[in-house]
Amino acid sequence: MNELIKTSRDQNDEIIVSGRELHRFLDIKDNYTDWFKRMVKYGFDEGSDFIGFFRESIGGRPSQDHHMKVDMAKELSMLQRNEKGKQARQYFIHLEKLWNSPEATMKRALQIADRNYKELEAKMLIDQPKVLFADAVSASHDSILIGDLAKLLKQNGYDTGQNRLFKQLRDEGYLIRRRGAGFNTPTQRAMDMDLFQIKETTITHSDGFVSVNTTTKVTGKGQQYFLNKYLGQRAIK
Numbered sequence: 571m572n573e574l575i576k577t578s579r580d581q582n583d584e585i586i587v588s589g590r591e592l593h594r595f596l597d598i599k600d601n602y603t604d605w606f607k608r609m610v611k612y613g614f615d616e617g618s619d620f621i622g623f624f625r626e627s628i629g630g631r632p633s634q635d636h637h638m639k640v641d642m643a644k645e646l647s648m649l650q651r652n653e654k655g656k657q658a659r660q661y662f663i664h665l666e667k668l669w670n671s672p673e674a675t676m677k678r679a680l681q682i683a684d685r686n687y688k689e690l691e692a693k694m695l696i697d698q699p700k701v702l703f704a705d706a707v708s709a710s711h712d713s714i715l716i717g718d719l720a721k722l723l724k725q726n727g728y729d730t731g732q733n734r735l736f737k738q739l740r741d742e743g744y745l746i747r748r749r750g751a752g753f754n755t756p757t758q759r760a761m762d763m764d765l766f767q768i769k770e771t772t773i774t775h776s777d778g779f780v781s782v783n784t785t786t787k788v789t790g791k792g793q794q795y796f797l798n799k800y801l802g803q804r805a806i807k
Contacts, residue, residue: 574661580637583681585665587643589636590625596647596654603634609646614638640666713767713787719796728800745786755786765792 575595580586593602600608614620619642624632638646640662647658668674714722716739717732724730730738736754739745744760746752756766769785788796 575658577665578637585640585669586637587640587662588625589620589638590633592638592643592646592658595658596650596652598650606636609649612645612649614642713769713789714793715785715787719788719793722793722797723800726797726801730800755784760792763792763795764789765795 575587576591577585577587589606590602593605598605610616610620616622620636620638622634622636625635626632644659644662647655647662649655716735720730720732720735723735736745740747740754743757744765745754746757755768760766765788767787767789769787771783771785773783
């Protein structure tokens with residue numbers, strides 16, 4: 571069947587019809603705007619049955635047009651009760667049969683699958699360095715100093731330094747803020763999350779006095795947690 575009325579496809583690959591194209595084919599005597607307003611009163615809803623848009627015109631102002639779904643186009647054609655309306659309705663029925671054929675359905679399914687795969691592939695390429703790095707950190711059994719974590723963050727584009735990171739971790743409740751023996755050591759919440767570990771070093775002084783120094787270190791899990799947290803915040807910005 572020859573193309574009686576020009577059609578196009580929407581983002582879902584469904585057939586849509588220009589209101590002005592249909593109006594022209596049906597040879598409606600009333601102007602398009604008045605005719606379409608009258609047709610809409612038969613129970614059609616904008617957004618579900620049609621969408622308005624402005625068509626560019628040469629040397630004049632843009633004209634109002636509408637993209638309508640095939641079901642609406644069929645009903646409008648039938649409402650005309652003439653030979654042109656009958657031809658248009660039969661034409662749209664024919665297009666629907668082609669669109670719903672097994673071959674067309676399979677083609678659309680393959681196109682959607684291909685599009686989804688390409689989107690997933692692109693996302694994987696973007697995330698791959700981050701994922702590989704996070705996995706490597708997670709697999710590591712070595713804890714690092716908070717200053718070293720600051721360097722890792724800095725190398726990956728997060729603007730921080732050792733002192734700023736200590737302050738940030740205190741402000742966010744990961745390290746103890748209260749001045750005293752426990753200053754800059756992990757809070758109970760951070761320890762429960764397995765983000766830090768405490769390394770104790772025993773020092774025997776010349777006078778026989780023995781002291782214990784404590785150092786806060788970031789576990790492999792903690793490295794992954796803070797990298798994802800802070801680098802993710804940077805990406806959102």
